[in-house]
Ligand SMILES: Nc1ncnc2c1ncn2[C@@H]1O[C@H](COP(=O)(O)OP(=O)(O)OP(=O)(O)O)[C@@H](O)[C@H]1O
């Protein structure tokens with residue numbers, strides 16, 4: 001056969017993970033509506049909470065203590081939340097199905113791709129989807145006049161970072177799941193994060209002890225990062241958020257890598 | 267092109283010495299030795315749990331070797347997994363087709379995993395769909411395909427990278443006779459083209475049809491090795507007389523068949539007499555006043571070899 005001559009040695013390196021993204025694009029080409037629907041989630045939140053509730057509440061203290069309209073306050077938090085939800089959805093339900101039922105990865109691992117490529121490919125895919133949503137949300141935020149700073153364009157990479165952190169950790173958690181009911185656990189975690197991460201009111205509303213707890217959880221860092229950028233209040237704290245989320249994502253990928261190795265390469 | 271590759275390459279395509287696979291304390295493959303030469307069809311024949319799949323997965327570089335030496339295409343799976351897999355085709359025991367993609371997309375994306383260009387992957391996909399007679403289903407989903415069609419698609423997928431070595435784990439299990447013969451025909455053609463085949467089966471007719479050489483595996487070990495003909499000659503007689511007696515009668519047979527054949531094997535539902543002249547044995551049985559319900563003379567098969575070697579039948 002001629003395979004050696006045509007394929008040549010194996011130079012593709014890190015790009016191999018991109019093949020898995022390509023596979024997912026192939027799948028979603030037919031069901032692009034599912035992708036579009038993900039864009040509406042934060043939009044509905046924004047309209048319902050930002051405007052509906054915002055009209056009742058009026059102004060709240062912004063990141064630097066000065067009052068800002070409630071819509072301006074809550075929009076970045078909703079972007080962070082939807083970045084989290086989108087990433088979690090992709091990296092948990094979808095990955096669990098492929099891992100335990102469809103045996104998609106077993107087939108992939110018979111090719112030159114390895115578990116590292118699977119881990120990176122799936123996290124990258126979750127990230128790409130999240131980026132599309134963040135871009136859509138950015139446009140809406142600007143159109144509705146809820147952005148207070150040109151730095152608002154940085155909310156897109158920031159949302160990507162949030163997506164990366166949650167996709168990696170979500171996928172890591174998925175490798176430990178045994179049955180579908182285990183996924184209830186995910187809501188037990190994400191719902192409180194959504195409600196209490198200084199999403200709907202400033203963190204100063206909490207007593208000190210509780211504040212420490214909230215600051216330890218990941219979505220708070222995402223919310224505060226994106227809010228800082230869209231309101232133009234930047235400081236060293238934002239760098240701390242970036243580091244927190246990046247470390248979380250990298251740790252997640254490392255766990256996924258090791259777990260897939262154990263689960264798939266027995 | 268096969269000629270170019272084989273000249274000056276005396277190395278076996280697969281080389282195993284003391285190859286061992288353990289899962290915890292359980293030994294699934296126990297220090298087996300074998301070599302597969304370029305261009306041959308090599309089989310692992312054995313019952314459920316013998317360790318066939320475990321061995322195939324190690325060769326396919328998706329299961330780490332516990333102990334011993336394994337070289338595939340002259341390379342070490344522990345360090346060169348991706349490079350080896352780039353040149354392998356794998357048909358796993360359980361179909362692992364991508365249910366979220368169509369028939370054609372399954373092949374195209376697989377080609378992409380092997381770093382083919384999109385155009386080349388599409389070209390090969392259609393050629394392979396033609397080869398396995400699925401071109402008319404190219405745009406169908408995978409789910410509604412019949413078992414035989416899925417198996418054929420899995421084989422087509424394994425060929426997308428034009429592999430030098432094709433690993434087939436029970437390629438025809440669960441298929442009806444017609445579908446099996448169709449698959450055998452495809453595999454035979456691949457072999458003619460110079461593809462080296464390594465397959466597992468627990469069907470002796472499949473092993474006889476396809477394998478130039480095979481090993482019989484039982485309980486994690488290799489118990490015999492040779493061509494189907496050699497194994498039959500070495501371990502059993504040319505013919506077998508199969509006798510069936512009315513239910514309950516077999517208990518009184520003790521001793522009454524002695525001397526009629528080289529070897530007598532008593533199974534729950536029948537008695538096997540190994541002899542080089544089956545017809546003569548039938549006459550002799552009747553002369554002793556035995557009245558079997560049926561008496562069938564047939565050629566010995568690998569099934570008989572297996573029975574001889576392990577005291578058990580291969581397919582229950
Ligand atoms: N991942 C695993 N963990 C623990 N034990 C395993 C694992 N995989 C296989 N085994 C055990 O190893 C033994 C050999 O299994 P293997 O699948 O290699 O057999 P086989 O010859 O392919 O059988 P079959 O004809 O049923 O496919 C079996 O007893 C099986 O239970």
Ligand SMILES: [Mg+2]
Nearest residue numbers: 318319320359
């Ligand atoms: Mg098996």
